Amino acid sequence: MLVNSYSAKIFSMAYQFTGVQAEAEDLTQEIFLKVFSSLGKFDREKNFTAWLLTLAKNHLIDEYRKTKWERKNRDDFDDCLDRGLDRAKDGPEDDAVLNDTRRLIWDSLNLLPADVRMAIVLKELQGQTYEEAAQVLNLPVGTVKSRINRGKLALAKILQKQREA
């Protein structure tokens, strides 16, 4: 039940944060193991999804600090993520540009500091609201907004450099 409801969310969060499928699968398993052993500590009056995502975020950041994934290359975007693209939205030309931008962003995510990357993953890639992301990150909404804006600006500058190169 828990696996059916939350595995996709936790795995995509781990994958978008680390960029390496095998790493993300191991981390997802570790997160679920932690969840199963900590279910007794969950306060039933609180939001379960926020609790689960906070636990996942803490585990991902802790593991990042231990192993420093940024040294590793992220998986190839086309091989691992391109399956889900919605090609009907734009014309073929726009689609190619958008796809190129997505690939560049995917490759550049590990250049962002972990806290900024996690905020971008939660809000922009997981589609959470600022309030939900703030709850998971245990930060004020204003801090989350400025962190995300900083991250987007850094990504735009990386795009600029890549395009000029």
Add this chain to the structure above:
Amino acid sequence: MTCRRIETHLAAYSQGALSARKRAAVEAHLGRCPECARLLSLLEETDRALAAFPQPMVSGRLLRRLYSLPRRAEEKAKPARAFLPRLVRQPLFVPAAAVALAAAIFVTHPDRDAMLRSLNRQVHRGFHQVEVLYARAGSLLDKLNAYREDALVSLKRINPLSTNGDKK
């Protein structure tokens, strides 16, 4: 406003989240700075790309691993709950049970006398070994004391602080 200052407002500007005064200042700057206008366009492109990011799929292999997790946790927990009473978890139970078991085996064993003799021999042999070790330790201590005395005598003879040599 400088370009650096404008940059910090661009993301909020593109989301329409700036006050009228700041928006006007950013627009005035963008009108005369092609660099910042280009950065804004890239920021909007970044926004569009992030909004349309595909979600990765969970593999069947990972799902199987995850489905086996609760069962694995239960398997670990079951034997302790099902077969061992709470008493087992008491710290004195296991040693007490081991002593009681050994005593029961000894009392009911047909060769009890032979076992007793063997045990007696083992105990005496143990005592003897302890005595030998103790004696060796004593002689070692004596030797060390003798070395210490010799060293002290030698040091007194050499006496590096003595000024006799200078007088000569």
